[in-house]
Amino acid sequence: MLAPAVPPAIAAPVVPNDPAVASSDDGKYFDAAGNPTYKIGKNGEVDWYTFSGYRRFNGSCEVCHGFDGSGSSFAPDLTDSLKSMSYDDFVKTVVDGKQAVNTAQALVMPAFGTNKNVMCYLDDIYVYLRARANGALGSGRPAANAPKPKTAADNENACMGP
């Protein structure tokens, strides 16, 4: 049997385990495609935004998606969803919400587009879930975290408003 022809190169999908290749001066990390990602040091210290995402997720999303994103009878396991979901689809889902059709139960993902407690921390929540989906971070409070950069505090104040 002949070896199959080499398939044509296709653009690499954005996968959650793309490593951090760059960081900005406000302490954020990005993958090669420019999407936000996490950074975890050898001692288990997570970057500030991953830690913030842990807290924000368990404040706003955990009630349906389960502690640390591992799912419940109401809502999917996001540590699984984020294995294949792009950053853009994640943002769109959280901003606009989503409603499963053709299911016996009505499953509703609320739209958070006007909720500052979510929108001001959307990338934080994303990088946290990305670390969870990639198995880089276990369940529970991260062992240690980088200090909060001053720019993070400034951006937070600007986003949350008076």
Ligand code: HEC
């Ligand atoms: C009131 C319950 C509820 C809350 C609160 C909630 N979700 Fe959801 N979410 C759902 C349900 C139900 C679905 C599945 C909807 C569907 O399949 O159409 C879902 C789906 C999702 C999906 C898509 C998963 C997939 O595999 O397609 C993402 C991403 C998501 N939620 C993120 C979040 C984030 C981030 C938060 C917190 C800011 C949050 N959700 C808060 C109920 C909730």
